[in-house]
Amino acid sequence: MTIPFNRFPLLVQIEVLRQLGFQDIFLLSLTSEKMRNLIQFIKLKPKKVQYALSDNGIQVSVGFTGDDRDFHHMANMRHVPQISVKERKQVNLGGVKIQSRCSREKDRLTHCRNVKCRCTKKPPTQIWTHVLEYLEKEDDNVLEFLQTHLESLFANQPPSQLKIESTNSLQSSEIIDNVTDTIFSLDELETAEIKHFLTVRPNQKSVEIHSDLTGRPLKRISKLFKVPGLAIHESGSMTSKYMDNFSGRCLLLFNANLTSSAWITLIEKWKNKTAYHKLHAVVTRIPGNVFQEFDFGELLFESNAFPWDGLRRPRNFMFDPRIPSYRSKSIDCSDWFDIQQNGGEKWASIQIINDKIMFFVWD
Template structure:
């Protein structure tokens, strides 16, 4: 027996919506303008919207804090043509799509098959912004270089994570020119191409993470690469993962004069803490 959801009292509608998954509410919001307003009545305010760009697919997720699990919202798959298309309004714009149930057991129970057009991505972000209100962070995950060029359609991006086999440094520079307001950049990819210049936008990003420093194109030796990154970085938080460095030369060196150091510029004091297996640089507030 079907239930006339839109004819239920608003209080009952709201309670029903609270029991639904985000992607279910998203699909409901596409049915009509009235159902969209009902979905907006939840007044959900997540911390950030995450757009995941894969090969021929874009997903939209939300998270309520930096450590909360990610909630899947929308799943768009790009196809060359659509049979038995259905018109709908996404972000106030009319698009054609085909609803397909996902049976692969993944995060999403649905996929909207649509043409690979810029207007569809613009409509998706407009729809997400009208549903989730407030000053939201916009984060991108890029798993495909082909999709990286589509990502320029998404506006106000402040954080990006690249997880590709490799990424040319010149491509990354162009990406940073398209999305200049990056507060966080995570590179889980092999970097190829010419070295970054001293004036690169990369060095001004507040939080910068290199997953594979050995591929960062700063010289032949890991010591040169790491020192080059640290010398050029002008942000606040620098993360270097999977760095293997032989500190035996350091442990035999007299570092007694280094234990208290003063930061250039802001004048903060820091210390170097050493053990047999690691060296930690600590800046005190």
């Protein structure tokens, strides 16, 4: 005999919900206000929420640990040009079921209208079990409605991470609140767009750029170089400029094109305390053989670097970039070369590992 879910005692219902995956919890929360309220008893407390925005739609994942790459998929929404009347369903996306109506209080969305959509089941081998499809004409509203809906399910107010995959989603991303970390994954990204983005969101903890940067070169005063964690995947001929202008905590540069002079300048400024006061690490990665394209001996000589003596600092460095795509890890620096800041204060260590030049500052 089948027993309807709503006939179970409240504690049993809550325990059943706790056993579900996050995608199932999200879909159930759309069925009714009663179910949404019931889900609130689970007291979900994610440490972070990631919104991946593309031209096709929105994907939301949640993380519950300190590991920035430990995410659970929760909501997958995709816009489509049309949905047949037969397939359409109305879902309550936003918490309060009010037909075709939006109301605001203190410039914040507090009620959402119903959204016409259809739910498509995905093959079990895929990481997303379902996709919720909605009409393209709803694009301007769905992202705002979705954030409001998710906030109603959480027992806390976690920070948001953005992954932006198109120019259109870059514009719509301004709707998302409490953003602390951003990944740009467009083919091309105008430097003017970065300037606008960081003007709207000046308190970024990290920015990661996978795009080719176009437009006027960024100046030293750019807010981008003040972001604590910065990763640029196509730094190319601008690598030396990025190193010279950076004033944050951790700088990661990939596909770098540079000479030893850029590193000598950086280390000299750090030693003299004229720049890089908050520095934790700088890593540059070049596409070719480092030793063929980089005079490491010259750098060590000019920086007055010498091998570790086994005493002056710990053997292992805790590399903690605080950039979502990169995990913290302990790195053995026993064969690294050490550099002392003028005045006998801090120590730093440098080494070439495979195709990377790595510079760490010890606390």
